[in-house]
Amino acid sequence: MNHFPKNVIENLKNYVYIYSDPITEKIFYVGKGKGNRVFDHLKDKKECEKVAYLNELLEKGLKPKIEILIHGIEDDSVLRIESAIIDLLGINNLTNRQIGFKSAEFGRMTIKQIISAYSKQKVQVTEPSILIRINQHFRYSMTEMELYDFTRGYWKINIDRAKNAKYAFAVYNGIIQEVYEIKTWLKAGESMSVRGKIETIDDRVEFIGNLAPEIIHQKYKYKSVEDYFKKGNANPIMYINC
Incomplete structure (x- = not known):
């Protein structure tokens, strides 16, 4: 079956669907749509992880298990439902390319x-520190390693000032999400990262560090530093006391 009867479509309205492995029942894709959207992936020819997974199943003589998780949705709440399911399962456990609607x-x-x-x-920052806004890449469901790697690189900075910083703060929407004790600075791409291997970028750097001591965590983590960034300031880097 690769399409719904007309009367079924009328009752489905907007829906969220899942694709899973027919043997392991592991869910590998979450989507939203209406009409016959759920079947479109079976005809997809793009080079992506989802299509590769589907092709592997076909080579084994298998078809994906397709299920409608929820239907009858008449407004854009379908976007947030899909997003919540992706967050629950974890984007790294799926073949979806993007996190859900407003997941961050x-x-x-x-x-x-x-x-x-x-x-x-x-909170007032009293130690020599560098505030690093990671708004573009942040999501609350990031792993600890993802948060660390997206905070520590890859930045254009004033290296002389940065070397005076003892701590680096991961900042999202003005809130400190994590605090790291800086050990050293390297050229971008010189260390392993969950972001994958990149070519060394001469004008950008990354730091190597550890989680800050517990006393520093208690002082700063989940506190607001939004007042340090003036309205209209797009620079993701802010130096404090260094």
């Missing part, structure tokens, strides 16, 4: 993260 802003969060996002408890 409204996605899976710990209690501390959600309180910090709305309470915005301000």
Whole structure:
């Protein structure tokens, strides 16, 4: 079957669907759509992880298990439902290329993260530090290693000032998500990263470090530093006391 009867489509409205392995039942793709969207992937020829997985199944004489997870949705809440499911399963466990709709802003969060996002408890940074805004890549469901690697590189910085910084803060929407103790600075691409291997970029750098001591964590993590960034300032880097 590669299409729905007309009367079924009328009742489906917007829906969220999943593709899973017919043997292991491991879910490998989550999507949203209406009409016959759920079947479109079977005809997809693009070079991507999802298509590669489907081709592997076909080579074994298998077809993916396709299920409608929820249907009858008449508004754009289908976007957030899809996003919540992707967050729950973990983007790294799926063949989806992108995180869900507004996942970085409204996605899976710990209690501390959600309180910090709305309470915005301000803090004054007193140690030599560098604030690094990672708004473009951040999502609340990032692993610890992903957060570390996206915070530490790859940046155009004033290296003389950066070398004076003892700590690096991962900042999203003005809130400190993590604090690292800087050990050394390297040219971008010189160390292993979950972001994958890149060619060394001469005008960019990355740092190597560890999680900051517990006393520093308690002082800064999940606190607000949004006042340090003036409105309209697009520079992701801010030097404090260095």
